[in-house]
Amino acid sequence: MSSNWTPVALSQDVLPGMAIPAHLQDQDLVVWRSATGRIAAWHDRCPHRGMRLSHGFVRGEFLSCIYHGWRYGEDGQCRKIPAHPELAPPAAIKVPRFAVCESAGVVWVAPEGETSEPVDLPGFRGFRSVAVNAAADQVARDVAGQGHLGGCDVVMLVQPLPGGDCGLHVLVADGCADAQLDALSHAIEALRRRLEQGVAA
Amino acid sequence: MSVTMQDHWYPVALASGLRRSARDTLLLGRAIRVALDDGGAPVVTAEGRALPVQVKFGHVWTTLGVPAGDVFDIPEADQPGRRLVEVGSVKVRCSPLRAVENFLDIAHFPFVHTDVLGSEPHTEVERYEVEIRDDVDEVWATKVKFFQPQAARSAQGGITTEYMYRVPGPTCSVLYKTCPPRPGEWDVITLFVQPLTETTCEVWPWMALFDDDSTMTEMIHFQQLIFLQDRSILENQLPALLPLDPGREIPTRADMLSIAYRRWLKRHGYTFGAQLVAA
Numbered sequence: 001m002s003s004n005w006t007p008v009a010l011s012q013d014v015l016p017g018m019a020i021p022a023h024l025q026d027q028d029l030v031v032w033r034s035a036t037g038r039i040a041a042w043h044d045r046c047p048h049r050g051m052r053l054s055h056g057f058v059r060g061e062f063l064s065c066i067y068h069g070w071r072y073g074e075d076g077q078c079r080k081i082p083a084h085p086e087l088a089p090p091a092a093i094k095v096p097r098f099a100v101c102e103s104a105g106v107v108w109v110a111p112e113g114e115t116s117e118p119v120d121l122p123g124f125r126g127f128r129s130v131a132v133n134a135a136a137d138q139v140a141r142d143v144a145g146q147g148h149l150g151g152c153d154v155v156m157l158v159q160p161l162p163g164g165d166c167g168l169h170v171l172v173a174d175g176c177a178d179a180q181l182d183a184l185s186h187a188i189e190a191l192r193r194r195l196e197q198g199v200a201a
Numbered sequence: 202m203s204v205t206m207q208d209h210w211y212p213v214a215l216a217s218g219l220r221r222s223a224r225d226t227l228l229l230g231r232a233i234r235v236a237l238d239d240g241g242a243p244v245v246t247a248e249g250r251a252l253p254v255q256v257k258f259g260h261v262w263t264t265l266g267v268p269a270g271d272v273f274d275i276p277e278a279d280q281p282g283r284r285l286v287e288v289g290s291v292k293v294r295c296s297p298l299r300a301v302e303n304f305l306d307i308a309h310f311p312f313v314h315t316d317v318l319g320s321e322p323h324t325e326v327e328r329y330e331v332e333i334r335d336d337v338d339e340v341w342a343t344k345v346k347f348f349q350p351q352a353a354r355s356a357q358g359g360i361t362t363e364y365m366y367r368v369p370g371p372t373c374s375v376l377y378k379t380c381p382p383r384p385g386e387w388d389v390i391t392l393f394v395q396p397l398t399e400t401t402c403e404v405w406p407w408m409a410l411f412d413d414d415s416t417m418t419e420m421i422h423f424q425q426l427i428f429l430q431d432r433s434i435l436e437n438q439l440p441a442l443l444p445l446d447p448g449r450e451i452p453t454r455a456d457m458l459s460i461a462y463r464r465w466l467k468r469h470g471y472t473f474g475a476q477l478v479a480a
């Protein structure tokens with residue numbers, strides 16, 4: 001991939017009202033989706049006392065930190081400090097954000113201000129993400145050019161993770177029958193095992 | 202000579218929990234061994250060297266340095282009629298200083314101890330008083346008030362509870378809390394923290410309560426439940442070390458006690474488990 005975008009999760013794994021941890025290289029992220037479906041990717045750290053925001057909770061269009069309930073809006077700006085209900089939070093209290101977009105059922109993240117678009121994958125949608133206990137470049141080499149798995153047409157995206165592991169996001173072509181998707185699930189598990197054993201796919 | 206963290210007393214075991222077989226543990230990054238001598242008295246050694254030992258509040262205390270005095274007192278704990286609750290220990294992957302700071306924090310009750318020590322919408326922290334008492338060199342907060350749905354095992358329904366907090370040593374804190382069955386008296390709840398490394402600690406809660414109804418097991422379970430909720434926070438704060446210089450974190454008025462604690466730590470150079478801005 002030539003783009004600056006990194007696949008960090010599948011859209012289907014971040015339901016409305018959910019916050020999950022994710023990674024962009026060595027940076028810890030919280031990826032969360034509001035009640036109306038808006039996706040966001042932020043630093044996974046509350047500016048108040050450093051709690052991971054991925055442990056927080058979503059209410060409506062806001063993400064709240066689980067430690068003291070500080071509430072942040074879509075723009076990363078703190079909107080409420082429950083210990084001081086009358087106080088308008090100072091503008092300086094803001095969580096750094098990343099550029100985020102969704103296409104082909106994948107949540108893509110890039111450094112803030114990224115103007116390009118992620119790679120276009122028409123006809124494919126996110127099917128399953130697995131964590132692989134193997135180096136990203138090794139896995140990328142092993143799956144390079146592989147467009148079929150378990151009898152389905154697939155696209156495989158490899159994401160480096162901290163600690164030398166990687167994430168493998170498998171996209172499947174639209175229109176696969178359920179029985180084929182079951183076979184694909186098994187094939188993904190088998191592939192993961194092979195990759196972890198260092199045996200080329 | 203100034204007092205360093207090495208010169209303070211730290212809890213390293215429950216006196217009642219000691220067995221003939223030694224307990225190997227860490228104190229401020231150094232390997233120590235807690236055991237009983239032939240007469241059944243606790244002994245603590247570091248690389249074979251015997252360290253000073255005191256037994257107080259049911260715990261065995263030791264120090265790697267030269268203590269300025271005995272383990273601090275909690276005079277209220279000696280009042281007759283109190284039940285002394287040895288909770289045991291919980292290991293936490295966090296800075297010992299972060300564990301103490303969390304214990305000094307009220308604003309998290311509705312979110313971390315939901316429906317037990319706090320609940321929405323009762324989230325406001327009113328102004329309270331904080332001072333560093335120079336005569337005893339302790340950090341104190343008084344007139345702390347908070348609404349609690351169930352302040353203790355013995356509490357029925359919600360009440361506004363008043364607290365006082367006291368920090369008598371870099372990793373020890375004492376909480377005084379109004380006591381539902383005895384208006385006018387304070388329950389005593391402590392958090393004694395054994396600093397293992399800069400990012401791991403063993404926490405020894407201990408209580409001296411007026412509570413004639415609950416069984417010992419119930420009181421221990423209540424406190425363990427509360428602390429396990431705190432642990433899920435403490436193991437997920439970034440950075441792991443407690444930042445002592447302003448800038449990395451953003452306090453508000455509710456954090457006055459945390460600000461005072463950090464200042465006091467920094468002033469004394471109590472930095473094991475702390476992060477200072479690189480000079």
Ligand code: FES
Nearest residue numbers: 046048049065068
């Ligand atoms: S650490 Fe997030 S609200 Fe306090």
Ligand SMILES: [Fe+2]
Nearest residue numbers: 303313314431
């Ligand atoms: Fe707590």
